[in-house]
Amino acid sequence: MKIKAIVALIISAALSSVAMWLVSSYPPAPKVTVLDNFSAPFVFGKFTVPKENPLTNEGVKLGRRLFYDPILSGSNLIACAHCHKQSRAFTDGLAHSLGESAVPLPFNTPTLANLMWGPQHFFWDGRVPSLEIQALMPITNPDEMNQGLDELVAELQQVEEYRQLFASAYGEISQENIAKALSAFQRSLVSANSRYDQFLAGEIRLTDEEELGRKLFMAHPDVKASLRGGNCIDCHSQFLTGGFDTQYDGFSNNGLDSDEDLLPGLMAVTGKPEHRGLFKVPTLRNIALTAPYMHDGRFKTLEEVLDHYNQGIKLSSTLSPLIIEADNLGQIEQYEPSLNLSGREKKAIIAFLHTLTDEQFITDAKFSNPFKQELKN
Numbered sequence: 216m217k218i219k220a221i222v223a224l225i226i227s228a229a230l231s232s233v234a235m236w237l238v239s240s241y242p243p244a245p246k247v248t249v250l251d252n253f254s255a256p257f258v259f260g261k262f263t264v265p266k267e268n269p270l271t272n273e274g275v276k277l278g279r280r281l282f283y284d285p286i287l288s289g290s291n292l293i294a295c296a297h298c299h300k301q302s303r304a305f306t307d308g309l310a311h312s313l314g315e316s317a318v319p320l321p322f323n324t325p326t327l328a329n330l331m332w333g334p335q336h337f338f339w340d341g342r343v344p345s346l347e348i349q350a351l352m353p354i355t356n357p358d359e360m361n362q363g364l365d366e367l368v369a370e371l372q373q374v375e376e377y378r379q380l381f382a383s384a385y386g387e388i389s390q391e392n393i394a395k396a397l398s399a400f401q402r403s404l405v406s407a408n409s410r411y412d413q414f415l416a417g418e419i420r421l422t423d424e425e426e427l428g429r430k431l432f433m434a435h436p437d438v439k440a441s442l443r444g445g446n447c448i449d450c451h452s453q454f455l456t457g458g459f460d461t462q463y464d465g466f467s468n469n470g471l472d473s474d475e476d477l478l479p480g481l482m483a484v485t486g487k488p489e490h491r492g493l494f495k496v497p498t499l500r501n502i503a504l505t506a507p508y509m510h511d512g513r514f515k516t517l518e519e520v521l522d523h524y525n526q527g528i529k530l531s532s533t534l535s536p537l538i539i540e541a542d543n544l545g546q547i548e549q550y551e552p553s554l555n556l557s558g559r560e561k562k563a564i565i566a567f568l569h570t571l572t573d574e575q576f577i578t579d580a581k582f583s584n585p586f587k588q589e590l591k592n
Contacts, residue, residue, distance in 0.1 A: 243384050247271040254553065255331070256407045258454040262331040268347065268395045271383035272403060278400025279394065283584045286370055287354050289315060289361040295353065295397070296584065298324045302577055304501035305404065310512025314359035323512035325417040333457035334465025339494045341434065341466060344483050350397035351390065356441035364390045379467040406500045406576040414570070415454070421570060428567025431560055435537075438545040445564050446524070446554060450496045456571060458496030467535045468492040470528035470552060471509060477531055480510075492533045493590065501576065503569045518566060523563045528552035528592050 250270040255262060264270055282286060284444060285294045297303040298312045305327035311319035322339045329338075330346060337349040353359040354367065371377045372386050378388065385392040411429075413419045421429060434444025448466050448541065457464025466481045468491075477492035484490075494510045508514040514523065528538060528551070544555040556564075576582070 245273065245386050247273045247384065249401065250275055253336045253403065253405075254407075254441060255405060256412070256454070258331065259332050259484065260405070260452075260460075264331070264402065265345075265347070268399060270399055273380070273385065274396055274399035275403050277377075277380040277384045278396035278398070278403075278525075279582075280585050281396055282400050283586055285363055286366060287360055289363070293360055298353075298359075299327055301579075301582055301584075302504075304328055304406070304504045304573075304577055306505040308505045308506065312359075312586050314353075314356070315361035316358040318358050321410070321583050322510050323507065325495075325497055326501060326505050327401050327404050329455060329457065329498055330404065331402050331458065332455050332497060333452075334460050334463070334495060336463070336465070336484070336495070340479070340483055341463070341481050341495055346398040346401055347391075347394045350401070352393040354468050364393075367393065373539075373563070378384050378497060404576075404582060406573040409500065409573040410570040411567075412573075419437045422566070424566045425562070425570055427566075428563035428565065429570075431556075432567050436543045436554065438539050440544070442555075443543045443560070444541070445556065445560070447499075447535065447564070449537040449541070450535070451499050454504075455498060456500055457498030463490065463493070465496050466490070466493040467537075468494075468531060468533045469524075470531070470538055471523070472531065473529045474531045474558075477533070489533055492531060497569060500571050501573055503572050504577065517565045521556070521564060521580075525556050 242374070245476040247269075248271060250272055253270060255374050268274070280297045282299075285291050285297075287294060293315060298307045298314075300307055305343050307324045310323055311321070312324050313319060325339065333339065335344065337343040337346065338352075343349040343352065351364065354362045355364060368388055368390060371381070371393075371557070377460040380390045380505075381392060385395060410419060411423070430443075431443065431445040432451075434442055435446055435449055436442065450469070452459055458467070463481060463485070468477070472478075472492065479491060479495040481490035482488060502508075503517065506515060506517070508517070508520050514520050524538075528534070530552070534552075541554060544553075
C-alpha cells in the first residue's frame with residue numbers, strides 16, 4: 216500500500232507540474248471592460264451579440280482603428296472606410312464602388328448602421344451568416360482590398376500599437392481576432408437619434424407634411440376602408456425601418472426587373488427558385504444620405520425611388536405579393552402594380568424619409584477616423 220501511495224503522489228506531482236507548465240506557456244486572458252455608454256433602443260427589438268465576441272471597450276477601439284487603416288489592403292492604400300464613409304452613414308455615394316482592381320463591384324455599398332437588427336444574413340444576397348465572417352471577405356476579395364490574411368497578420372505583428380491593442384482586447388493577433396474586432400466596431404454603429412426618434416420620444420413634433428408622410432409610410436392601402444398608404448412598412452419594419460429578421464422575411468423582390476432580367480439574388484444562397492430576384496431589405500435610417508439606391512444603385516434620388524414604387528413596378532414570378540396587392544385606387548382590368556399616389560403624397564413620404572437622418576450618428580467622434588486625418592475621396 217505504501218508503494219501505491221508513493222506512486223500516486225509522484226503521478227499527482229507530475230500532473231501538477233504539467234498543468235503549471237501549460238498555464239505558464241499561455242498569456243493570461245486579457246481583462247476587458249464592457250463597452251461604455253452603449254445603448255440599444257428597445258423599439259428596435261431583440262438582438263444578440265456572440266458570447267465569444269462581446270462588446271468591449273478594447274475590442275471596439277481596436278476594430279475602429281482597423282476599420283480606418285489602409286494596412287488591411289494589399290496596397291496599403293484602401294481601408295474599410297474607403298467604401299463606408301461616416302458622413303454618408305457609412306456608404307460611399309457610388310452606384311458601384313471601386314477597390315484595388317479598379318473593377319466596379321457588382322453591388323451598391325450598404326450602410327453599416329444598426330447591423331445588430333434585421334435579417335442576420337449579410338451582403339445584398341444574404342450569402343454570409345455572421346458579421347465575423349463578413350468582416351474578412353472584403354479584405355480577401357481581389358477586387359476590393361486584395362489582402363492575404365496571413366500577410367495581414369504578419370504586417371500587424373510588426374506594428375507595436377497593434378501588438379498592444381490586440382493583447383488588450385483578445386490576447387493575440389490572428390485572423391479570427393481581426394474579424395472579431397471589426398465586427399465589434401460595426402455592431403457599435405447604432406443610429407437612433409434622428410428627428411423621427413425624437414418624435415417617438417415626444418421631444419418634437421413633425422411638420423404637417425412630414426406627419427402625412429409618416430402616416431402614408433405606415434399604411435398599407437385599403438380601398439374598401441378608404442385608407443391611403445405608401446405600403447412602405449410592409450417591408451421596412453416600423454422603428455428599425457429595415458427588413459424583418461425571421462428566416463428570409465428580410466429579403467424581397469421589389470419589382471425592379473422582369474423575369475428575363477432577374478439576378479439570382481437570394482437563390483444563389485438557398486438554391487430555391489422562389490428566391491430568385493430577392494435581395495436584402497435595407498434599413499431606411501439616414502436614407503437621404505445614402506444615394507444611389509437599390510442593390511445595384513440604379514436610382515439616383517428618392518424621387519426616382521418613389522416613382523418606381525408608384526408606377527414602375529415590373530411583373531415577375533417572384534414579385535412580392537405585398538407589392539402586387541398594394542393600390543390606392545383598386546385593381547382594374549389590364550392591371551399593372553401601382554400605388555397611384557398623388558404628387559403631394561409622394562412629396563410627403565420623402566419629407567418623412569428625411570426625418571430619419573441622424574446628424575449625431577454621422578458626426579459622432581467615437582465612430583470617426585482615429586488617425587484624425589481626412590480620407591481621400
